Amino acid sequence: MTDTSTTVEAPAAGLPPKRGAELWSRYGVAAVFLAPALVLLSVWVVYPTLSTIRRSFYDKSGNSFIGLDNYRTLFSDETLRKAIENNLLWLLVVPAFVTAIGLVFAVLLERIRFSVAFKVAVFMPMAISLFAAGVIWRLMYDQDPQQGTINAALAVVKDAVSPTGALPSATPSTDALTGGPDNGMVLNTPLRPGSVAQLGLTGIREEDMPSDATQAVVPEALSGGITGVVWRDFKPGGGTPGKIEQGELGIPNVTVELRDDSGRALERATTEPDGTFSFEDVSQGTYRAAIASKTFVQPYAGVAWLGESLITPAIMMAYIWVWAGFAMVVIAAGLAAIPRDLLEAARTDGASEWAVFRRVTIPLLAPVLSVVFITMLIYVLKVFDIVISIAPGSSQDDANVIALAMWRTSFGGANDLGLGAAIAVFLFLLVIPILALNIRRFRREA
Amino acid sequence: MATASATVERQVPELSEPASTRILRILGKTPVYLFLVFIGLLWLVPTIGLLFTSLLEPAEIGRTGWWHVITQPSLATLDNYNAILHNHAITSAIWTTVWISLGATILPIVLASLAAYAFAWLEFPGRDWLFLVVVALLVVPIQMALIPIFSLYNDLGLFDTIPGLILFHTAFGLPFAIFLLRNFFIGIPRDLLEAARIDGASEFRIFVRLILPLGLPAIASLAIFQFLWVWNDLIVALTFARDTQPITVAIFSQMRQFSANIELIAPAAFISLVIPLAVFFAFQRYFVQGLLAGSVK
Numbered sequence: 001m002t003d004t005s006t007t008v009e010a011p012a013a014g015l016p017p018k019r020g021a022e023l024w025s026r027y028g029v030a031a032v033f034l035a036p037a038l039v040l041l042s043v044w045v046v047y048p049t050l051s052t053i054r055r056s057f058y059d060k061s062g063n064s065f066i067g068l069d070n071y072r073t074l075f076s077d078e079t080l081r082k083a084i085e086n087n088l089l090w091l092l093v094v095p096a097f098v099t100a101i102g103l104v105f106a107v108l109l110e111r112i113r114f115s116v117a118f119k120v121a122v123f124m125p126m127a128i129s130l131f132a133a134g135v136i137w138r139l140m141y142d143q144d145p146q147q148g149t150i151n152a153a154l155a156v157v158k159d160a161v162s163p164t165g166a167l168p169s170a171t172p173s174t175d176a177l178t179g180g181p182d183n184g185m186v187l188n189t190p191l192r193p194g195s196v197a198q199l200g201l202t203g204i205r206e207e208d209m210p211s212d213a214t215q216a217v218v219p220e221a222l223s224g225g226i227t228g229v230v231w232r233d234f235k236p237g238g239g240t241p242g243k244i245e246q247g248e249l250g251i252p253n254v255t256v257e258l259r260d261d262s263g264r265a266l267e268r269a270t271t272e273p274d275g276t277f278s279f280e281d282v283s284q285g286t287y288r289a290a291i292a293s294k295t296f297v298q299p300y301a302g303v304a305w306l307g308e309s310l311i312t313p314a315i316m317m318a319y320i321w322v323w324a325g326f327a328m329v330v331i332a333a334g335l336a337a338i339p340r341d342l343l344e345a346a347r348t349d350g351a352s353e354w355a356v357f358r359r360v361t362i363p364l365l366a367p368v369l370s371v372v373f374i375t376m377l378i379y380v381l382k383v384f385d386i387v388i389s390i391a392p393g394s395s396q397d398d399a400n401v402i403a404l405a406m407w408r409t410s411f412g413g414a415n416d417l418g419l420g421a422a423i424a425v426f427l428f429l430l431v432i433p434i435l436a437l438n439i440r441r442f443r444r445e446a
Numbered sequence: 447m448a449t450a451s452a453t454v455e456r457q458v459p460e461l462s463e464p465a466s467t468r469i470l471r472i473l474g475k476t477p478v479y480l481f482l483v484f485i486g487l488l489w490l491v492p493t494i495g496l497l498f499t500s501l502l503e504p505a506e507i508g509r510t511g512w513w514h515v516i517t518q519p520s521l522a523t524l525d526n527y528n529a530i531l532h533n534h535a536i537t538s539a540i541w542t543t544v545w546i547s548l549g550a551t552i553l554p555i556v557l558a559s560l561a562a563y564a565f566a567w568l569e570f571p572g573r574d575w576l577f578l579v580v581v582a583l584l585v586v587p588i589q590m591a592l593i594p595i596f597s598l599y600n601d602l603g604l605f606d607t608i609p610g611l612i613l614f615h616t617a618f619g620l621p622f623a624i625f626l627l628r629n630f631f632i633g634i635p636r637d638l639l640e641a642a643r644i645d646g647a648s649e650f651r652i653f654v655r656l657i658l659p660l661g662l663p664a665i666a667s668l669a670i671f672q673f674l675w676v677w678n679d680l681i682v683a684l685t686f687a688r689d690t691q692p693i694t695v696a697i698f699s700q701m702r703q704f705s706a707n708i709e710l711i712a713p714a715a716f717i718s719l720v721i722p723l724a725v726f727f728a729f730q731r732y733f734v735q736g737l738l739a740g741s742v743k
Contacts (some may be wrong), residue, residue, distance in 0.1 A: 028571040029649045037561035037580075037620050044617030044742065045583050048591035048598075055593060105485070106479055123487040124493065128719045129678030131694045135715040136492045138514075139499055146511055149495050303476035321492065331614060333738050335551075380585055385680040393702065403681075407588050410596075411685055417593050424589040435585040 049428075056421035059246070070422035080409075080423070083400035086312055089385060090401060095376035097320050099369055101359030102327020106335055107357070109328070119332075123325030130322060134389025137318035141305035141390070151302035158300045165297035166253065167208055173200035173233035174242040181296040184257065190286040196221050197289040200242055201251065204232055209249065212273045216250035219276040227278040228289055230254045230271050250275020255292040258282070306391065308398040315390045316401055319383065327372045334368030335361070377434050381427065402427050459639075487663035500526055500712035519585055526713040536714055539696035543677060543718070545608050546692055550676040551669050556624030557616065558668075559661065563622065563653050565630040567639060579626065582622040591618070592685050599686060604687045614686065615676045623668055626736075630664035667736030670729045674722050693718040719721045 045260040060064045074080050087135040105122060109115040125133060139280075142148030145155035165181070172178065172185055177199055179185040187197050196219060209232065216231035233239070252273045256266040266287070269277040338361065346356045384403040391399035396408070402423060410420030457583050498512035501522040506514075530536045564570070595614060596605070604610030634657065642652045650683045658665070682695045687695055697714050700707040726733055 027570050029552070030564045030568040030573075033560040033564035033568065033649070033653075034576075036625060037557040040557065040613065040617040041580065041583060041620055044591060044595065044614060045586055045596075045621075046595035049586050051594035052590045105482075108482060111478055112475060112482065117483075118482050118486045121489045124723065124726070125489070127674060127722045128695060129680065129722065131678065131680040131698065132496075132715050132719040133492075133544060135697065135701075135711060136496045138701075139495055139708075139712070140492050142705075146509065149491065149511070149513070152511055152513070277698055321489065324489075327736055333734075382589070388680070389698065389701065392704065403587075403589055407592070407681065407685070410593055421593050424587070424593070426592050427587055428585070432585050 029272045033283035052421045052424050055418060058417045058421075060416045060418050062417060064075045066418070070419045071426070073307075073419055074422050074426060079397055079400060080405055082397065083402050083405035086399065087381065087383075087401045089312065089381045090316065091377060094316055094319060094323075094380050095373050097316075098323045098327045098376050099331075099373045101320065101324045102331045102372060103365075104367065105324065105328040106331040108334055109332060109360075113419055119325075122328055125322045125327050128322070130319075131389050133318060133322050134386045137314070137321075137386075138306070138390050138392075140318075141314055143302040143304050143306065145300050148302060148305070150305065151300070154303060155300040162252050162294070162297055164299040165252070165295045166210075167201065167202050167204055167295050168298050169205055169208065170201040170296060171203040173202040176200075176242065179290070181293060181298060183263075184290045186259070186263075186288050186290040186297070191226050191289055192286060193224050193226060193282045194221050195226055197226065198242070198244065199228060199256070199289065199291060200233030200244075201230065201291075201360050202232070202234045202241070204234070204251075210252050213249040213252055214273045215246070215273075216244050216248050218225045218244055219278065222278055222280065224282060225278055225280040226282050226287060226289065227276065228256065228259065230256060230267045230277070230291060231273045231275040231364065237395070254295055257292050259288045259290050260288060260423040261288070265290075265292075281358075306395055308395055311391055311395045311399040315387055318390060319380075319386055322386070323376065323379070327376070330372050331365065331368055338364050374434060374438055378431060378438070381434070496712060496716055498522070499708070500716045502526075504529075504709045507712070508705055526709050527717075530710055530713050530717070533710070536693070536696060536710070539664055539691055539693045540717065542608060542687075542690055543692035543694075546611050546615070546683075547677045549608065549612035550619065551673045553612060554616040554619040554623050554672060555665055556668055558620055558627055558666065559658060560625035560653070561620075561624050562631050563649075563657050565628045566634075566680050567657075568649065577624075578585060580621055581625050584625070586618075588618060592640050592681075596685060605686060606690050608690060610686055611683060611690075614682055615672075617680065619672050621676070623672070626715075627661060627664055630661055635658050663732070663735070666729065667732035670725060670733050673725060677722050677725075 015190070016247065055062065056070055057065055057067060059069075075084075105118075109118065111216045118398060128136075139147075140149045141151075143151060145151040152363070168181075176189065177185050177187055182375055183243040185199070185201075187199055189195075189197075191197055198218065213232075216229055219227040219229055229244070229250060231248055231250045233241055233244075233248060233425060235245060239248060250271065250273060253277075254270050254271045256269050256271065257279045258269070258279045259265050267279050267282075271277045304310065343356055343360055346360050351359065382403050383401050384407065387399050387401055387404050388407075396404070400408075406420055406423040407425060408414065409416050409423060495512050499507065501515060501524070502510060503521065503525055506521055507526070507711065508651045510521065561580075565573060565580075566593070591614070599605040599610050638656060638660075639652060642656055647655070655678045678694070679692070680698065683695045684698065685694045691699070693714065697711055697718065700711050700714075704711065
């Protein structure tokens with residue numbers, strides 16, 4: 001590190017005899033070069049650090065010494081404990097994920113040409129502020145599938161599996177009909193061949209009514225068959241529930257099931273524009289008529305990514321999105337530095353690609369992987385911007401992390417500078433061992 | 447005839463073996479290509495989503511998903527951008543960000559270059575020990591300084607001022623900058639410096655004429671890092687700025703009513719990320735170099 005020590009003699013030999021003055025002027029020059037930086041570091045970094053440590057032993061007002069009370073609060077207060085737990089989760093999950101994803105991307109990139117576009121796409125979020133990334137993901141996570149990209153994508157999948165029903169909001173108009181979206185709506189009265197079923201629904205939104213619907217009619221009874229009608233048991237002004245009246249529309253294209261006593265669907269029919277349906281050639285026995293459950297399937301409501309249970313994983317995903325590019329670029333540089341002939345030698349010896357990867361590439365990459373991992377540990381410990389920007393106010397207690405708790409305690413309303421200082425010191429103590437590791441690495445490289 | 451065809455048959459596999467393995471190899475790589483194209487697009491979607499959202503007309507922005515712009519380009523308009531560029535709070539926040547970022551990039555680089563030169567090429571007692579102390583300051587998280595500097599700024603009248611923010615960013619940028627530049631300067635050939643010293647050049651002259659030009663690559667990557675770091679800052683400005691706020695804080699103050707203010711938030715956020723993106727694309731090489739040199743704050 002200090003191979004410059006030998007230079008002292010060389011210039012000294014050529015110096016004029018006024019040694020003392022020369023030495024003074026030399027130190028004076030060094031002092032002039034160093035002074036501005038050292039003054040700034042002293043006032044803005046060293047003094048505040050000492051002051052914060054001292055402040056952490058004082059109460060909110062800063063007037064009375066309270067020993068370790070702030071540190072006790074740090075571990076007993078529920079919000080702060082949650083912040084520490086969350087940060088621990090961040091430490092366990094995020095650095096490992098970022099490193100693994102970066103490794104996968106870097107290895108795949110090595111195998112293809114035209115990798116620049118991919119690199120730029122994945123690396124780009126690194127240039128964006130974590131705050132802007134937070135805004136971006138706040139939009140992505142919107143719960144409304146009409147707005148939030150992720151829920152919109154999930155809605156497409158969900159609609160392919162179980163499409164939204166024609167009448168998601170419909171409810172029975174009288175007690176004669178029971179059930180709901182799970183099992184369809186069943187008419188309580190048992191039916192026999194020759195019966196006429198009347199299935200009245202209400203609560204249907206105007207825009208859900210098919211445009212070809214016409215006045216509902218009670219169909220004729222059919223000997224050896226069961227007929228019926230599904231209608232909108234509602235007209236402007238109300239009307240009598242359970243009774244088909246002038247101005248009430250039949251509901252077309254509804255699937256009606258004829259079920260046996262055990263509830264098994266035997267036959268299906270589709271309603272006409274006037275709401276009527278019929279099952280012909282029904283053998284003797286008792287049956288039930290039911291409107292199929294698929295009619296009432298609710299539209300996709302969207303996952304509450306920003307709600308209390310998913311908020312932390314959601315923010316982690318956004319954070320991984322930001323940092324994967326960093327890991328990829330650093331690991332790719334490490335991969336490029338691995339001597340080709342070592343890999344070739346392993347391949348010539350008959351090792352499979354996977355074996356080469358596991359036994360040669362990974363061990364050679366280990367230093368680079370640990371650099372990425374340690375760097376991520378440090379950043380994750382101090383994570384702040386992206387949490388405060390993605391988590392809505394109502395979820396911030398659930399998304400809390402140490403740095404956010406420190407800021408909210410000190411400046412975000414509570415204004416307890418004593419406790420805030422204690423949280424800062426706690427964060428500092430956590431960062432020291434990790435950064436010490438890193439500085440050792442720096443010094444080795446220097 | 448029979449023998450001829452036999453030889454042909456024997457030859458064809460031999461000749462086409464490289465071709466067929468090449469085809470196999472390309473086919474074998476197709477899943478990798480498809481996967482990477484898919485991932486690449488996936489990685490772009492969030493940012494494109496912000497851009498398209500910011501382009502939706504105010505009437506649509508709270509109701510329509512951004513992807514409708516792709517099928518109905520008529521939904522896109524620059525109205526939101528027009529509105530925020532006439533919004534004094536936003537434009538002045540953008541200028542504040544520019545001044546802070548420039549100041550807090552130039553100042554630490556000047557101070558760190560001076561200090562790094564002293565650490566690399568000047569003799570004084572305790573030099574290596576002092577350098578170690580400066581590097582050790584890398585461990586201090588910003589959070590350790592917020593509370594005391596908050597009181598200090600209130601006393602000195604630096605609260606809510608651009609110089610206050612610049613000085614804070616400068617101080618916290620120094621340990622890494624000094625570390626990086628010192629390690630770069632020490633690699634400058636000794637002969638060059640000795641020759642200059644024997645010619646009677648002052649240390650300051652050596653610094654300006656020799657060290658700075660030779661150190662330019664390191665200074666460039668440092669400048670990009672520091673610029674992006676300061677431009678993208680939220681926590682420092684959130685603590686020390688109230689009315690003189692940079693763009694991040696200006697947007698943040700609108701986030702309480704996120705959906706109600708989205709027509710302002712989306713374009714402002716996009717503007718705030720266009721400049722760092724431009725810097726990043728223009729100086730990508732230095733950025734990656736700096737990253738590989740070890741980017742730990």
